[in-house]
Amino acid sequence: xxxxxxxxxxxxxxxxxxxxxxxxxxxxxxxxxxxxxxxxxxxxxxxxxxxxxxxxxxxxxxxxxxxxxxxxxxxxxxxxxxxxxxxxxxxxxxxxxxxxxxxxxxxxxxxxxxxxxxxxxxxxxxxxxxxxxxxxxxxxxxxxxxxxxxxxxxxxxxxxxxxx
Amino acid sequence: xxxxxxxxxxxxxxxxxxxxxxxxxxxxxxxxxxxxxxxxxxxxxxxxxxxxxxxxxxxxxxxxxxxxxxxxxxxxxxxxxxxxxxxxxxxxxxxxxxxxxxxxxxxxxxxxxxxxxxxxxxxxxxxxxxxxxxxxxxxxxxxxxxxxxxxxxxxxxxxxxxxx
Numbered sequence: 001x002x003x004x005x006x007x008x009x010x011x012x013x014x015x016x017x018x019x020x021x022x023x024x025x026x027x028x029x030x031x032x033x034x035x036x037x038x039x040x041x042x043x044x045x046x047x048x049x050x051x052x053x054x055x056x057x058x059x060x061x062x063x064x065x066x067x068x069x070x071x072x073x074x075x076x077x078x079x080x081x082x083x084x085x086x087x088x089x090x091x092x093x094x095x096x097x098x099x100x101x102x103x104x105x106x107x108x109x110x111x112x113x114x115x116x117x118x119x120x121x122x123x124x125x126x127x128x129x130x131x132x133x134x135x136x137x138x139x140x141x142x143x144x145x146x147x148x149x150x151x152x153x154x155x156x157x158x159x160x161x162x163x164x
Numbered sequence: 165x166x167x168x169x170x171x172x173x174x175x176x177x178x179x180x181x182x183x184x185x186x187x188x189x190x191x192x193x194x195x196x197x198x199x200x201x202x203x204x205x206x207x208x209x210x211x212x213x214x215x216x217x218x219x220x221x222x223x224x225x226x227x228x229x230x231x232x233x234x235x236x237x238x239x240x241x242x243x244x245x246x247x248x249x250x251x252x253x254x255x256x257x258x259x260x261x262x263x264x265x266x267x268x269x270x271x272x273x274x275x276x277x278x279x280x281x282x283x284x285x286x287x288x289x290x291x292x293x294x295x296x297x298x299x300x301x302x303x304x305x306x307x308x309x310x311x312x313x314x315x316x317x318x319x320x321x322x323x324x325x326x327x328x
Contacts (some may be wrong), residue, residue, distance in 0.1 A: 027282055028282060028285065029265065029268075029282070029285065030263070030265040030268075030279065030280065030281045030282070030285055030287055031279070031280045032263070032271055032273065032277060032278070032279050033277065033278040033279075033280075034276075034277055035256075035274065035275060035276025035277050035278075036276075038276065038278065057253070057255055057278050058253040058255070058278065058280070058302060061251055061280070061282075061304070062250075062251070062283070063229075063230075063248075063249070063250030063251040063283050063304035064229065064230045064250065064251060064253070064302065064304040065227075065228065065229050065230075066227075066228045066229075066230055066302075068253070068255075068302060084227075085227070086226075086227030086228065087225055087226070087227040087228060089221070089222040089228070089232070091221055091222070091232075091300075092199075093257070099194070099196070101193065101194040104193075104194075107196055109196065110199065111199060112198075112199025112200075112202065113196060113197065113198055113199050114196070114197040114199075114202065114221050114222060115194065115195070115196050115197075116194065116195045116197075116222070116225070117194045118191055118192060118193070118194070118225075119226070119227050121192065121193065121194055123194055136255075136300070138222060138228065138230075138232060138302070140225070140227035140228040
């Protein structure tokens with residue numbers, strides 16, 4: 001299942017997979033969502049360059065103030081520049097990619113690497129020009145359910161420099 | 165690197181990997197912890213039956229009130245019964261296993277399945293008798309940094325029933 005939702009990341013995945021995953025609060029029983037029932041959402045071209053697939057995994061609950069998702073970038077795909085009001089962890093699960101903080105050199109990341117981006121720090125992440133990458137993203141949500149503020153695209157020149 | 169720490173899960177991994185990962189708060193720059201620098205900790209026999217390896221990934225920060233870790237269970241290995249004061253998500257990343265809520269039948273889980281355990285619900289999770297399993301655990305922490313309350317072992321009889 002592939003759905004295009006431009007507001008997806010802005011709304012912290014709150015509207016996705018509701019039938020299977022909207023039971024985290026005010027319940028008194030364990031729930032299992034099978035992998036085959038998880039949605040896969042196409043990353044919006046308002047927030048990503050190239051082909052990106054997002055699989056939301058976990059939602060904010062009464063006890064956990066962050067969401068998580070797998071994000072898969074085809075080769076050359078990457079996020080726009082952005083910040084996170086409550087910070088974000090990335091854990092690379094497949095392939096190789098790049099992450100860059102504004103004003104600093106891009107850095108290579110591979111399977112098992114853990115990246116922490118503090119609140120308000122401008123960054124982007126994605127595949128490199130030759131290899132696809134998937135990471136888990138664990139992103140803190142604020143009181144209004146916001147977890148990202150999107151900025152401008154990573155230009156071709158910026159992306160070229162990051163790859164060299 | 166393998167370290168035995170009986171209090172590991174009780175202390176929410178706060179003491180592990182401090183040199184590499186103790187920089188999430190009060191910093192203004194992105195950090196990368198390479199996979200090769202992550203510790204792998206042997207699950208204590210006070211909390212687990214069989215061979216279990218834990219790789220802490222992310223810590224509580226100013227903006228994220230949960231920790232995450234990969235937990236790998238050899239075939240037949242499993243946690244003791246326990247509860248989580250703030251709840252827990254599991255995401256299976258390798259193999260096949262079992263999860264059981266107290267008073268209910270055990271359920272099979274496989275790669276990509278997402279389990280949510282609400283606060284205070286008694287459960288256990290682990291491999292089945294024939295196959296190893298790894299899951300990501302995303303566990304809410306309370307104000308004191310506690311994220312689990314350990315109970316009695318899963319008996320051989322209970323584990324046998326869960327496998328059949």
